[in-house]
Amino acid sequence: MKKITFILILICSYANGQDFKGLYIEKLKGTWEVYETESFAKSIDPKMDSLYLKAKGKGYKETLIENQKNAVKERAVKLVEIIKYFNLKSTELDSLTIIEQKSLNSSLPMDFDKDGAILTKDSIYGFSYNLEKESQGITTRDYFKNSKNPTISQAKQIIGNLIISGKTNYLDTIAKVESDMFLGPLKELKPETEFEIIIYNKKNDEKLETIYLHETFVQIMSQK
Numbered sequence: 001m002k003k004i005t006f007i008l009i010l011i012c013s014y015a016n017g018q019d020f021k022g023l024y025i026e027k028l029k030g031t032w033e034v035y036e037t038e039s040f041a042k043s044i045d046p047k048m049d050s051l052y053l054k055a056k057g058k059g060y061k062e063t064l065i066e067n068q069k070n071a072v073k074e075r076a077v078k079l080v081e082i083i084k085y086f087n088l089k090s091t092e093l094d095s096l097t098i099i100e101q102k103s104l105n106s107s108l109p110m111d112f113d114k115d116g117a118i119l120t121k122d123s124i125y126g127f128s129y130n131l132e133k134e135s136q137g138i139t140t141r142d143y144f145k146n147s148k149n150p151t152i153s154q155a156k157q158i159i160g161n162l163i164i165s166g167k168t169n170y171l172d173t174i175a176k177v178e179s180d181m182f183l184g185p186l187k188e189l190k191p192e193t194e195f196e197i198i199i200y201n202k203k204n205d206e207k208l209e210t211i212y213l214h215e216t217f218v219q220i221m222s223q224k
Contacts, residue, residue, distance in 0.1 A: 020090040023208040024076040032068035086125045095201040117143035191216045
């Protein structure tokens with residue numbers, strides 16, 4: 001009987017992880033499908049493709065596709081790990097939102113911490129981890145405390161408040177405005193921080209959404 005119970009626990013745990021993991025991978029599949037298009041295939045330099053075949057046994061396109069698939073799968077595994085760290089089960093929650101920020105500053109060393117938070121209906125769980133120091137694991141932290149950079153502090157507060165108040169559609173609107181500004185009047189603006197916002201809601205037709213914002217949206221909003 002104990003053995004059966006143990007197996008059931010393992011199955012439930014696996015299903016919980018697969019639910020969120022599968023949705024995330026499905027959502028991000030476009031990041032490698034772009035390399036599968038005919039237009040991309042035509043843009044590949046045959047000489048470069050030949051070099052990849054000799055060095056890796058795979059063409060340039062195939063290498064890009066494989067690398068991106070692996071990156072998305074590893075990211076999905078890490079997100080599930082973070083959710084489990086707080087003893088949360090996505091299959092038992094109607095919704096949860098994950099915010100994670102990363103630096104876009106290429107001059108920073110590789111071993112910098114990634115910070116974020118999980119927001120549920122009634123709780124906030126702040127976390128931090130370092131991919132280059134996996135042995136340290138995930139740690140708990142107050143994500144919404146003030147940052148040294150006041151613009152980043154303001155960005156976090158705006159994002160957090162909109163999520164808590166159930167106005168995540170505003171985040172999508174802000175992201176679209178920000179994207180348009182980068183292509184137009186503010187194309188010289190170089191963001192240094194990116195916020196990945198993952199919205200999971202089993203009641204929505206699209207159960208998982210991803211929104212990407214940068215600290216620069218605060219400056220853009222102040223100019224409007």
